[in-house]
Amino acid sequence: MLISLSDLLTWRLTGGERDFVLQDLLFDPDGRKLAWAIVSPAGFGAAERLLVTASSLGLPEAHDRSLPLHVTDGELQRAPRMAGGREDMLALMATMPPLVVGPFGSPHAPLPAGALPEAETDPRWEAALERYESLADWIGKPVFGRDGEAGSVSDLLYEAQTGRLSHIVVDNGKFFGHERRVVPIFEMVTHADADHGGHIVLDLPLAQIETAPPVADMISG
Structure with missing residues (x-):
């Protein structure tokens, strides 16, 4: 199944009981492999961005345009983070x-x-x-x-x-x-x-x- 990465950024990112926004994806163009996902907690005014490994992204659910995020609360706490939202970018x-x-x-x-x-x-x-x-x-x-x-x-x-x-x-x-x-x-x-x-x-x-x-x-x- 081939997926548009630009379109994927508009899908709902679900992590247990929490939803996230997928803001960008980092990849190795020579190895042709996704490496990291830049995510932020869903909600108006969310201003913290986290780096999670691309391997923590599950298979896209095309029927409801959702993407599971398989991370624990501990992994989220330890994830590289940056203050500032989309306006800063x-x-x-x-x-x-x-x-x-x-x-x-x-x-x-x-x-x-x-x-x-x-x-x-x-x-x-x-x-x-x-x-x-x-x-x-x-x-x-x-x-x-x-x-x-x-x-x-x-x-x-x-x-x-x-x-x-x-x-x-x-x-x-x-x-x-x-x-x-x-x-x-x-x-x-x-x-x-x-x-x-x-x-x-x-x-x-x-x-x-x-x-x-x-x-x-x-x-x-």
């Missing part, structure tokens, strides 16, 4: 960096790599953010094929049973003929960080990307 992205030129000459703005003030940052958070990539940072990354720019990342798909990333969803960005096509993540040969353009290169010609399966044919739920 958005504040970090308020200042966009200048345009840079991608590998085929197309200008784009890489996503910023901000950090909360050191006093509010758990060292375990810093280690996780340095080691892994986040879904939020990948959305909007420019995507190039062998012979030019194909569009941008609009989503990632993962295999729920294994927790492994399986596909990249490429949005062609066209006003007329707008499409979102799905390509296997193993076709990715480069994923540059923000300091080097923040782009992704696929080992596919543009014609093959443009005729890849549409996202609606691939996802479940």
Whole structure:
């Protein structure tokens, strides 16, 4: 069962008698494996975020759009945490960096790599953010094929049973003929960080990307 990670962020996260909000996911793009989930207690004004291992996420329940979280109260108490809610995360992205030129000459703005003030940052958070990539940072990354720019990342798909990333969803960005096509993540040969353009290169010609399966044919739920 393939699941859209962007859509998964809108599902209900249930942990025993408590509900949580799934805010972001951290993953290893080379190993194609989910590593951490960023969650916060459900409720208006919740301002504490926790890091829980991706292995603590159960299988998605597509019929009611829920995702079980298998953690104990003790594990939640010991989890890396950070004060500040969504507004703090958005504040970090308020200042966009200048345009840079991608590998085929197309200008784009890489996503910023901000950090909360050191006093509010758990060292375990810093280690996780340095080691892994986040879904939020990948959305909007420019995507190039062998012979030019194909569009941008609009989503990632993962295999729920294994927790492994399986596909990249490429949005062609066209006003007329707008499409979102799905390509296997193993076709990715480069994923540059923000300091080097923040782009992704696929080992596919543009014609093959443009005729890849549409996202609606691939996802479940």
